[in-house]
Amino acid sequence: MILKKIKQRAFSNILDSITTLIIISFIIISLTTILKWIFFSANWSVVKINLPLFFFGSFPKDQLWRPGLWMSLIAILSFATLLAPRWKWVPKFLPILWISFAPLGIFLLGGGLGLSPVESRNWGGLTLTILLTSFSAILSLPLGIVLALGRQSELPVIRKASSLYIDTMRSVPLIAVLFFGQLLIPLFLPIGLEINRVYRAIIAFTLFVSAYLAEDIRGGLQSVPKTQREAGEVLGLHPLQITCLIILPQALRVALPSLTNQAVGLLQNTSLMAILGLVELLGIGRSILANPEFIGRYIEVYVWLAALYWVVCTLMALIARHLEKQMALEKRG
Amino acid sequence: MKISYKEIIQALFALFLIILICVLINNISINLTRTGIGFSFNWLFRPASFALAEHPLPYSPSDSYAWALFMGWLNSLKVIIYSLLLATVIGVFIGLSRIGKNELLRVVSAGYITIIRQTPLLLQLMFWYFVAFLSLKETVLKPIGNLLSISNQGINFLGITLSAEFSSLLLGLSVFTSAYIAEVVRGGINSVDKGQWESFRSLGLNDFTGLYTIIIPQALPAILPGLTSQYLNLAKNSTLAIAVGYSDIYAINDTIINQTGRPIEGFIILLLSFLFLNLFISNGMEIINTMITSSKNN
Amino acid sequence: MLPIVKATNLTKSYAKGIRALDNISISVDPGEVLVVMGPSGSGKSTLIRTFNGLETFDSGQLNVLGIPLGSNHNEERKIRRIRKRVGMVFQQFNLFPHLSILENITLAPIKVQKKKRDEAEHEALVLLTQMGIESHAQKYPSQLSGGEQQRVAIARALALKPELLLFDEPTSALDPERVNEVLDAMRRLAEQGMSMVVVTHEVNFAKEVGDKVLFMDSGKVIETSTPDIFFLDAKHQRSRKFLNQIKKK
Ligand SMILES: Nc1ncnc2c1ncn2[C@@H]1O[C@H](COP(=O)(O)OP(=O)(O)O)[C@@H](O)[C@H]1O
Numbered sequence: 082m083i084l085k086k087i088k089q090r091a092f093s094n095i096l097d098s099i100t101t102l103i104i105i106s107f108i109i110i111s112l113t114t115i116l117k118w119i120f121f122s123a124n125w126s127v128v129k130i131n132l133p134l135f136f137f138g139s140f141p142k143d144q145l146w147r148p149g150l151w152m153s154l155i156a157i158l159s160f161a162t163l164l165a166p167r168w169k170w171v172p173k174f175l176p177i178l179w180i181s182f183a184p185l186g187i188f189l190l191g192g193g194l195g196l197s198p199v200e201s202r203n204w205g206g207l208t209l210t211i212l213l214t215s216f217s218a219i220l221s222l223p224l225g226i227v228l229a230l231g232r233q234s235e236l237p238v239i240r241k242a243s244s245l246y247i248d249t250m251r252s253v254p255l256i257a258v259l260f261f262g263q264l265l266i267p268l269f270l271p272i273g274l275e276i277n278r279v280y281r282a283i284i285a286f287t288l289f290v291s292a293y294l295a296e297d298i299r300g301g302l303q304s305v306p307k308t309q310r311e312a313g314e315v316l317g318l319h320p321l322q323i324t325c326l327i328i329l330p331q332a333l334r335v336a337l338p339s340l341t342n343q344a345v346g347l348l349q350n351t352s353l354m355a356i357l358g359l360v361e362l363l364g365i366g367r368s369i370l371a372n373p374e375f376i377g378r379y380i381e382v383y384v385w386l387a388a389l390y391w392v393v394c395t396l397m398a399l400i401a402r403h404l405e406k407q408m409a410l411e412k413r414g
Numbered sequence: 415m416k417i418s419y420k421e422i423i424q425a426l427f428a429l430f431l432i433i434l435i436c437v438l439i440n441n442i443s444i445n446l447t448r449t450g451i452g453f454s455f456n457w458l459f460r461p462a463s464f465a466l467a468e469h470p471l472p473y474s475p476s477d478s479y480a481w482a483l484f485m486g487w488l489n490s491l492k493v494i495i496y497s498l499l500l501a502t503v504i505g506v507f508i509g510l511s512r513i514g515k516n517e518l519l520r521v522v523s524a525g526y527i528t529i530i531r532q533t534p535l536l537l538q539l540m541f542w543y544f545v546a547f548l549s550l551k552e553t554v555l556k557p558i559g560n561l562l563s564i565s566n567q568g569i570n571f572l573g574i575t576l577s578a579e580f581s582s583l584l585l586g587l588s589v590f591t592s593a594y595i596a597e598v599v600r601g602g603i604n605s606v607d608k609g610q611w612e613s614f615r616s617l618g619l620n621d622f623t624g625l626y627t628i629i630i631p632q633a634l635p636a637i638l639p640g641l642t643s644q645y646l647n648l649a650k651n652s653t654l655a656i657a658v659g660y661s662d663i664y665a666i667n668d669t670i671i672n673q674t675g676r677p678i679e680g681f682i683i684l685l686l687s688f689l690f691l692n693l694f695i696s697n698g699m700e701i702i703n704t705m706i707t708s709s710k711n712n
Numbered sequence: 713m714l715p716i717v718k719a720t721n722l723t724k725s726y727a728k729g730i731r732a733l734d735n736i737s738i739s740v741d742p743g744e745v746l747v748v749m750g751p752s753g754s755g756k757s758t759l760i761r762t763f764n765g766l767e768t769f770d771s772g773q774l775n776v777l778g779i780p781l782g783s784n785h786n787e788e789r790k791i792r793r794i795r796k797r798v799g800m801v802f803q804q805f806n807l808f809p810h811l812s813i814l815e816n817i818t819l820a821p822i823k824v825q826k827k828k829r830d831e832a833e834h835e836a837l838v839l840l841t842q843m844g845i846e847s848h849a850q851k852y853p854s855q856l857s858g859g860e861q862q863r864v865a866i867a868r869a870l871a872l873k874p875e876l877l878l879f880d881e882p883t884s885a886l887d888p889e890r891v892n893e894v895l896d897a898m899r900r901l902a903e904q905g906m907s908m909v910v911v912t913h914e915v916n917f918a919k920e921v922g923d924k925v926l927f928m929d930s931g932k933v934i935e936t937s938t939p940d941i942f943f944l945d946a947k948h949q950r951s952r953k954f955l956n957q958i959k960k961k
């Protein structure tokens with residue numbers, strides 16, 4: 082029975098059998114090589130020694146509880162989201178918690194209100210990666226919605242302005258937006274007003290990502306039938322109410338899969354700040370590799386980073402998939 | 415004439431945009447005069463005075479900034495075109511494996527896609543450059559005799575030499591993009607009615623012939639738009655060349671801004687360069703598209 | 713008494729030359745049920761959609777609930793005022809798929825009439841009970857049959873306590889065995905004295921409930937008669953031909 086199944090799936094004809102055998106030998110060879118390397122050849126001390134750096138950057142030692150607390154909160158929040166359907170009261174608070182999560186991070190990292198201030202150049206590692214991601218994400222979603230609605234507007238001035246913005250942003254590389262963000266944002270600001278590199282990066286990411294979100298949301302908007310607007314009009318709802326209460330919720334649901342893809346992409350793209358002077362996850366890896374003590378330990382560091390990114394991104398994708406399922410269930414009951 | 419409230423909203427919005435732009439320009443000009451730089455493009459024709467490791471046309475440091483930028487643009491174009499071809503070949507292969515009958519092949523290609531898609535491109539590029547090439551040191555790999563040799567100097571294939579910088583960018587971009595192309599190909603083929611497979615099988619065609627003569631032609635209209643947008647992404651991503659030290663348009667622009675201290679002019683140049691690159695790709699794809707549709711109609 | 717709807721010489725064309733409405737004059741009195749019939753494309757939908765401003769018209773006069781509407785009006789406030797007092801039910805139900813049945817019904821009372829949620833929900837449940845679907849209150853539209861969805865749509869229209877209800881082929885999208893549950897609900901509304909304009913091809917409903925039948929073709933009113941006369945002895949050749957056609961089905 083099992084043999085028959087295996088035969089059907091992997092040895093259905095000669096060509097298939099050859100492919101299967103080649104793949105099996107390829108898998109065996111690469112797995113043994115990789116496992117041998119991981120357990121015997123690799124020198125993981127570079128990762129072990131620098132673990133706090135990878136997670137929290139060069140945050141002051143006595144204040145490490147702050148990024149630690151923040152990171153634990155996000156872990157708890159993620160699991161709460163995944164388990165939410167079991168506890169009835171949780172779902173109501175989840176959106177608020179997720180939204181307040183990024184400002185809380187700024188407060189915990191930056192200090193103020195009783196916490197001793199820590200300069201942004203001491204923020205780093207996975208904490209900074211997640212801070213950049215979450216802050217840019219919650220800012221670019223509303224901007225993306227506004228741009229998407231603007232692009233659909235019946236008022237030509239607003240429509241053209243939105244289209245111009247979206248198309249321009251989507252045609253330039255992200256690294257350029259980030260680089261010129263660092264250089265130009267200070268030039269655009271009045272003399273005396275200065276904002277640190279992290280905020281500049283967040284602004285640049287927001288400007289960039291919102292153009293992509295806008296296109297995804299526009300796709301969602303187009304999928305809502307025109308009759309939905311009519312049904313709202315007939316009830317005497319104001320056009321703004323129709324957009325916010327009827328059209329947008331449906332459009333966002335349709336766009337959710339692509340929006341979460343964008344969020345995962347955003348997290349990966351925060352790594353670009355590594356070549357623009359921030360020590361987020363990849364940046365801290367580079368600066369550790371620049372330390373003479375760990376010179377040449379490229380493979381260990383990069384494999385460790387890849388694993389870390391992979392876990393975080395996969396987790397994000399899982400949560401997103403879960404949310405999509407929840408919403409589908411909500412509709413079916 | 416009565417002015418409707420819609421016109422008022424538009425006028426207010428336009429006014430707001432104009433004021434915003436004026437404030438920004440005002441701030442910028444104050445900042446620029448303060449630093450004593452001003453705004454001009456005259457410097458474009460001064461000697462660049464930096465060397466380039468790779469340049470498709472003759473170039474020396476005494477050539478102008480403009481010429482150096484053009485070399486960068488050509489370098490970008492070169493790596494984009496090579497990667498685009500390689501990424502398509504790998505992507506189609508992985509995409510087909512993903513829907514093929516062989517379970518093992520499906521699992522392996524799914525693993526490939528998740529590893530590539532859930533890690534940052536920049537990390538992958540650095541991996542290719544620092545681990546795959548630079549750590550080779552003096553050791554030279556010759557997997558198929560003298561036809562192909564790989565070392566920390568790059569790749570030598572049939573007498574064509576590719577620098578380590580170019581090679582790692584090429585491989586990094588191709589592998590990264592191929593994972594996305596694979597999904598586009600899979601989606602396109604899945605969009606073809608399942609009945610089509612049954613009908614060509616019932617005609618006695620084998621899966622390979624059926625795939626090429628029946629399925630792919632029908633899947634192409636669904637695949638091409640996705641492919642185009644992956645190609646445009648690849649072009650944009652090629653600017654990460656700066657991380658592996660390849661002199662593409664962005665890297666050269668970056669060097670020039672550091673030398674001249676003119677970020678605004680640099681930004682405008684970069685914007686225009688990408689306008690041309692994007693036009694190049696989308697027009698190319700448009701031509702391919704019409705070629706395919708017209709050959710279908712004949 | 714003032715008529716609820718009074719249209720005089722309404723004319724409208726979408727494209728040049730073809731008139732969707734051609735010089736139409738009618739009136740609907742309070743408590744009256746006007747049935748509109750006519751072949752597909754004759755302008756029935758266009759006509760009743762002008763009554764709540766979903767369509768504009770090119771010339772003529774229209775007065776709904778004492779509020780005059782101009783031709784090619786750009787009078788959003790006026791139209792919204794009318795819509796708060798005129799309910800409409802569509803062929804395709806057009807429920808909001810992301811809201812539960814209860815939320816579908818309470819949306820307008822809460823957002824338009826600024827009612828308290830408790831009060832709106834209480835009233836919605838009363839309406840759902842009238843429609844015989846109170847057990848579905850917490851479900852979503854996709855979980856209901858077509859007939860149930862259409863009754864929700866009627867309840868949603870009733871939630872604003874309208875003075876006039878417009879129905880555009882409310883049973884055309886339903887399975888035949890589901891048609892009567894909707895017609896019965898409409899019948900009860902008529903008995904309660906609701907003014908209604910109903911586009912439908914349901915002859916029995918028109919006979920029993922209709923006070924007047926308006927027959928349209930190519931944008932024109934061909935005849936307006938009482939149901940007795942229209943169905944037994946229609947004045948016009950075209951009306952008779954149409955009646956024969958729908959009887960065959
Ligand atoms: N939005 C529109 N654009 C152009 N023509 C339309 C539109 N809506 C309706 N028409 C035309 O107006 C005429 C009347 O349509 P309609 O009122 O929908 O008829 P009915 O409801 O009686 O089937 C038809 O000829 C139809 O093709």
Ligand SMILES: [Mg+2]
Binds near residue numbers: 756757758880
């Ligand atoms: Mg109609």
